[in-house]
Amino acid sequence: MTNRAPRGSKAAKAATSALHTLVEAPEVRAESPTRLAWRKLRRHRLAVSGGAVVLSLYFITIFAEFLAPYSLDYTERSKFLHPPTRIHLLDEDRRPSWPFVYGTLLVDPGLRRYQEDRTERYPLRFFAAGEPYRFAWVIPANIRLFGVEKPGHVFLMGTDQFGRDQFSRILYGGRVSMFIGIYALLLTLPIGVAYGAISGYFGRRVDDVMMRVAEIVMSFPEFYLLLALASVLPPQIPSSQRLMLIILILSFVGWGGLARVIRGMVLVLRELEYVQAAQAAGARVPYLLARHIIPNTASFLIVSASLGVPGAILGESGLSFLGLGIQEPDASWGKLLASANSIQTLTGSPWLLWPGAFIAAAIAGYNLLGDGLRDALDPRSRSGGGFGRSRRRRRA
Amino acid sequence: MIRYVARRLLQLIPMLLGITLITFVVMQLAPGDFLSEMRMNPVVSPERIEQMRHNFGLDQPKPVQYLRWLGGLLRGDFGYSFAFQIPVLDLIGTRVGNTLLLNVSAFLFAWVIAVPLGIYSALNNYRFGDHALTVGALLGISLPTFFTGLLGLYFAYETKWLPIGGMTSVEYDFMDPFGKMADVAWHLVLPVIILGLGGIAGLMRQMRANMLEVMEQDYVRTARSKGLAGGVVIWKHAVRNAINPLITLFGFALGGLLSGSAILENIIGWPGLGNLLLEAVQKKDLYVVMGSLVIGSIMLVTGNLISDLLLAYVDPRVRYD
Numbered sequence: 001m002t003n004r005a006p007r008g009s010k011a012a013k014a015a016t017s018a019l020h021t022l023v024e025a026p027e028v029r030a031e032s033p034t035r036l037a038w039r040k041l042r043r044h045r046l047a048v049s050g051g052a053v054v055l056s057l058y059f060i061t062i063f064a065e066f067l068a069p070y071s072l073d074y075t076e077r078s079k080f081l082h083p084p085t086r087i088h089l090l091d092e093d094r095r096p097s098w099p100f101v102y103g104t105l106l107v108d109p110g111l112r113r114y115q116e117d118r119t120e121r122y123p124l125r126f127f128a129a130g131e132p133y134r135f136a137w138v139i140p141a142n143i144r145l146f147g148v149e150k151p152g153h154v155f156l157m158g159t160d161q162f163g164r165d166q167f168s169r170i171l172y173g174g175r176v177s178m179f180i181g182i183y184a185l186l187l188t189l190p191i192g193v194a195y196g197a198i199s200g201y202f203g204r205r206v207d208d209v210m211m212r213v214a215e216i217v218m219s220f221p222e223f224y225l226l227l228a229l230a231s232v233l234p235p236q237i238p239s240s241q242r243l244m245l246i247i248l249i250l251s252f253v254g255w256g257g258l259a260r261v262i263r264g265m266v267l268v269l270r271e272l273e274y275v276q277a278a279q280a281a282g283a284r285v286p287y288l289l290a291r292h293i294i295p296n297t298a299s300f301l302i303v304s305a306s307l308g309v310p311g312a313i314l315g316e317s318g319l320s321f322l323g324l325g326i327q328e329p330d331a332s333w334g335k336l337l338a339s340a341n342s343i344q345t346l347t348g349s350p351w352l353l354w355p356g357a358f359i360a361a362a363i364a365g366y367n368l369l370g371d372g373l374r375d376a377l378d379p380r381s382r383s384g385g386g387f388g389r390s391r392r393r394r395r396a
Numbered sequence: 397m398i399r400y401v402a403r404r405l406l407q408l409i410p411m412l413l414g415i416t417l418i419t420f421v422v423m424q425l426a427p428g429d430f431l432s433e434m435r436m437n438p439v440v441s442p443e444r445i446e447q448m449r450h451n452f453g454l455d456q457p458k459p460v461q462y463l464r465w466l467g468g469l470l471r472g473d474f475g476y477s478f479a480f481q482i483p484v485l486d487l488i489g490t491r492v493g494n495t496l497l498l499n500v501s502a503f504l505f506a507w508v509i510a511v512p513l514g515i516y517s518a519l520n521n522y523r524f525g526d527h528a529l530t531v532g533a534l535l536g537i538s539l540p541t542f543f544t545g546l547l548g549l550y551f552a553y554e555t556k557w558l559p560i561g562g563m564t565s566v567e568y569d570f571m572d573p574f575g576k577m578a579d580v581a582w583h584l585v586l587p588v589i590i591l592g593l594g595g596i597a598g599l600m601r602q603m604r605a606n607m608l609e610v611m612e613q614d615y616v617r618t619a620r621s622k623g624l625a626g627g628v629v630i631w632k633h634a635v636r637n638a639i640n641p642l643i644t645l646f647g648f649a650l651g652g653l654l655s656g657s658a659i660l661e662n663i664i665g666w667p668g669l670g671n672l673l674l675e676a677v678q679k680k681d682l683y684v685v686m687g688s689l690v691i692g693s694i695m696l697v698t699g700n701l702i703s704d705l706l707l708a709y710v711d712p713r714v715r716y717d
């Protein structure tokens with residue numbers, strides 16, 4: 001911190017500058033905590049790569065319409081459980097050529113074996129017209145990053161049992177998976193913080209009762225409670241409402257742990273002298289909590305936010321995987337992975353495991369980022385290295 | 397110590413009451429009841445449905461229903477399963493054993509792997525091995541069990557090394573007792589590895605942190621300075637103290653394991669509590685859902701209690717008040 005003289009007082013300013021010249025102190029501005037944390041985070045190689053993974057996943061899901069060659073419900077019934085389309089860079093005479101794909105024929109319906117039909121050749125087309133869509137919900141458009149002319153098809157990650165392109169569905173479905181975590185957080189964070197802060201600030205009886213209630217919610221195995229809650233969702237409601245209810249459920253299950261830690265921090269903070277000074281100066285409780293106490297939990301909140309999002313993503317994926325979350329024809333990564341949940345389908349069509357890889361990437365990205373944030377925001381941690389110690393973390 | 401135990405047990409009473417209350421309220425949120433489906437069935441007469449409503453006490457006000465259900469719980473009567481046509485407790489009883497077998501084995505497996513890795517990581521602090529293990533742990537923690545479960549099944553199918561799902565072979569009923577045990581153990585390998593995998597990461601990181609902390613303590617320096625061999629210092633002074641806090645993790649880990657195993661049981665076809673809960677949820681088998689939820693929480697609470705008591709037992713610094 002630089003030394004600040006009272007404002008508007010010329011004499012004070014002069015005195016300060018005189019003092020500076022006297023001790024010949026160079027004009028060094030101390031780094032603000034935020035800048036310091038940001039600098040530490042950038043040096044943390046793992047955190048940076050985690051953050052890059054998370055950002056690119058958001059990027060591809062936001063621009064899904066443009067990046068995906070097909071729409072969400074585009075169905076090619078004759079090409080069910082089709083393996084990923086091979087993109088050829090060499091033609092029949094093994095000479096380099098513009099990337100192209102062959103048409104395919106179902107040669108064995110029982111074993112779902114497809115064979116390339118060398119007589120049909122479809123060059124890959126970039127920025128070509130495809131299925132129409134609305135960009136950003138409003139602007140009608142039909143330009144897609146890549147595609148092939150009909151009746152050819154390009155299924156980068158194969159198709160599901162209805163003949164829908166899995167790659168496209170992963171991109172669209174990622175929207176639900178990636179954003180549900182953030183929405184759930186927007187609910188969990190205020191509830192957990194307010195609950196914990198009130199409980200910790202008032203202490204005694206209030207604290208006793210509030211913490212017992214939180215402990216009861218936490219004493220259910222998380223996923224058991226999720227299952228039971230999801231089972232009471234009415235079956236015939238629009239998917240947007242269903243999504244909101246799922247977010248509600250995820251937050252209901254998740255606030256307890258956060259509230260307990262915040263409460264512990266507030267118990268300590270309220271005894272500090274500056275808080276007591278504010279109390280003595282007549283600050284009201286809501287102001288005191290919002291202005292003086294909760295901001296001091298900020299670094300913990302940032303870390304728990306980055307570790308709470310993957311928890312919600314896992315919760316939604318798990319529910320959808322078991323058929324209790326997102327319903328057809330909508331997609332989420334968990335829902336897509338559910339098509340692999342049968343040993344016959346799985347062994348015949350291992351490409352159906354792809355959505356799982358996306359879930360894992362999202363969770364890993366967030367975990368790496370959260371771990372780095374924890375180190376960067378912890379004033380006691382070493383600034384270098386990039387591998388700090390860690391305490392316990394959530395998993396499902 | 398005895399007073400501490402008694403106090404902890406007394407604290408469980410309001411907690412269990414709360415658990416049953418939440419369970420009951422949640423299940424009341426469901427639209428309709430399990431008789432709604434029966435009403436659609438033309439074979440079942442309306443009089444019969446009225447009869448059943450009366451028998452199950454569904455015509456009573458909600459608080460009375462709750463008290464009746466709670467009274468039943470206390471007598472060990474968890475209600476009746478409509479889908480399986482047997483008392484809920486009989487149904488849950490066998491499943492709880494299977495779930496515990498899976499979870500406790502997975503925990504032990506994770507422990508056996510994680511503790512040496514954590515020690516290694518701490519002793520090679522900030523060297524390549526430590527970094528590799530740290531990254532591996534972070535990635536391991538990020539793999540959801542429903543993904544690793546499917547990968548494991550695929551692996552088992554491709555290699556034919558391990559049985560594909562289930563808890564027993566087809567010929568299980570004709571085996572002698574030892575054969576039966578071996579058969580279950582053989583089926584246990586895959587789910588235990590999958591479930592334990594996620595647990596390893598957390599435990600290992602915890603062990604590493606504990607170990608680093610202990611290694612900086614004065615008594616370790618004293619031990620070194622009086623000339624004890626490095627191995628003795630590490631194994632006798634450091635490791636023993638670093639392992640203590642891991643014991644408390646048992647309760648915490650159990651929560652994560654139970655949640656993880658709920659989905660894994662479904663994928664692998666392990667006849668456990670999580671699998672039962674899912675089946676019951678799909679069939680709207682009310683009393684089974686409520687029973688599984690209550691039993692699942694009791695398992696978790698008991699796990700927490702056991703780990704607290706264990707810690708109080710092994711660590712004399714823990715105060716009993």
